[in-house]
Amino acid sequence: MSRVVILTGDPIGKKMAGPAIRSWNMATELAKENEVTLVTSTNLEDGVEAPFALRQVRPGENDAFGELERWADVIVFQGHGMSQFPVLRTTDRIVVADIYDPMHLEMLEQGREQPRATWNLQVTKARDALNEQLALADFFLCASERQRLFYLGHLASLGRINPATYESDPHLARLIDVVPFGLSSTKPVHSKDVLRGVLPGIGADDRVLIWGGGLYSWFDPKTLIRAVANLAQRRPEVKLFFLGTRHPGVAEMGIVKESFDLARELGALDASVFFNETWVQFADRHNFLLESAAGVSTHMSHVETTFAFRTRILDYLWANLPMVVTEGDSFAELIEAEGLGLTVPAQDVAALEAALERVLFDEAFVAESRANVERVREQFTWERTLAPLVEFVRTAQHAADYTGDRRDLAPKGASSRKPYGLAHDVRMAWHHLVNAGPGAVLSRVRGRLTRRR
Incomplete structure (x- = not known):
């Protein structure tokens, strides 16, 4: 020991x-x-x-x-x-x-x-x-x-x-x-209603696409929002729910506002696209996953993608969800090889829209994908990983x-410089003042105070 x-x-x-x-x-x-x-x-x-x-x-x-x-x-x-x-x-x-x-x-x-x-x-x-x-x-x-x-x-x-x-x-x-x-070796069990028939705008029989985790600048939620807005015109029961926007330990990134603004511009905000503006409790996230029909993750194509490991995909496996993701990372390779859902090219709205429609409405494809997810999920239990x-x-x-x-x-x-403490704070305040102006300094001070509450 x-x-x-x-x-x-x-x-x-x-x-x-x-x-x-x-x-x-x-x-x-x-x-x-x-x-x-x-x-x-x-x-x-x-x-x-x-x-x-x-x-x-x-x-x-x-x-x-x-x-x-x-x-x-x-x-x-x-x-x-x-x-x-x-x-x-x-x-x-x-x-x-x-x-x-x-x-x-x-x-x-x-x-x-x-x-x-x-x-x-x-x-x-x-x-x-x-x-x-x-x-x-x-x-x-x-x-x-x-x-x-x-x-x-x-x-x-x-x-x-x-x-x-x-x-x-x-x-x-x-x-x-x-x-x-x-992921947990214990399969999730639905314990309370949280989305369908509960969140205004999402009906009891709607088909929910879930975006697990936060919104960060290396992802591409905007292509997804456009694809869902298009699909919802033909399939009004399609809803997209962003599970979290504000990471409990990371300052909000500009992509959050951009995503809200785009959904509002398209008339999709709180109609076909919904944002949880906080962060779901760890012990409660399974209810959101189990009320969803499929998991989604879209990102840009760049070097970060090549070496990324999208942890939200593990939640989709845990909840036995078929998924639609952007190609290019290691999980996309797994999804393609094992038949866990569909992959699409980066920033291709039409391809993404078609993939979303199939993973939501092609019942034979969904059944096959879920069976494959059930088989593959055992490879990723915490005991094994x-x-x-x-x-x-x-x-x-x-x-x-x-x-x-x-x-x-x-x-x-x-x-040997310390990345914390008064000397570090003074150096960083001076850096942001010189390179971005007083507004940037005030914004970072507010962010620091908020995270310490």
Whole structure:
């Protein structure tokens, strides 16, 4: 039995998004054999019950995190954890970096809305944070074989693929392994009405398309809204419901307003297109899924797509929903290969409209798709997806090239600036003032205050 600390930067509570859900399930599986503490560096809701310990330690509370570090045998973290808590750069504990989210590629899209200097800064910070993790951690978790190949290139450029790591592990499985996002092995059961016959504008017999998760700039909800608005003219029982627009730990992106505006312009808002303007409670999302006829996910075509792992697809599998998605990512390949629904080219309104109509009204196709989803879903239960992490912790050891001092592995020229605290806030306020004006500074201050409530 090991003592394991799992660190997430997402809020933990009734309304959890992907990173927190993933960390929660890691803690659940590891707690079957180990003593586990799940830590959030943002918000921990009061009254949350779990089969493991829960802690909140904010960036800069180094003494509190240092106690956890000294207690632990293994530390698993995601996001900016290594930047937030400097002890992770020097600890002699075994460190596992969960890099299922290629955040520097996300920033290439998310940063488009910012002035060029801010865009450059966001991408650079994400890249540097990932490079530091890849240089210093003992073991890495990614979400797909595509991602694994991508990160092997990173690791090679940082010198982590070397005789020491290769000699007794020629496939490098003890350096980096595939640990996809998972789903519950317990099938969901409808417990209360939440959409059909409840939400004004959605009738008891309507056919609902559900967009699981939030609205972010690397997605393409506008093509979907146009396709649904067109289809609803012939099929008025077709409704599209966006399950969440405001991620509990991320500032709202411009695509949210653009989506509302487009739906309003087309006359579809609250007629055929509906937005949940908050975030559905984690324990209640199954009711929304089970009242839906199909799951949808549409995105642009770019490099982020190539390496993305759309976690909302797991909810569709869990609820046995056929689905329509944009081609190009690893889940689109799975959907095509296993007959789980339909894929369409990016930004093709006509093709998307036709696919939506088929997945809603072709009963034979729907039955076949649901049978295939039922079969494939078993591959993605948390017990299966987390098996490589569980096995690693059972026999946890440092990476073969660990010398006893992580600083020997540190990338040359790595920044020592803290991504939090007064000095960081002042630097960022000055940056936004110079590059975007006073309005941008005030907007970010308001966003920071809102997230801390």
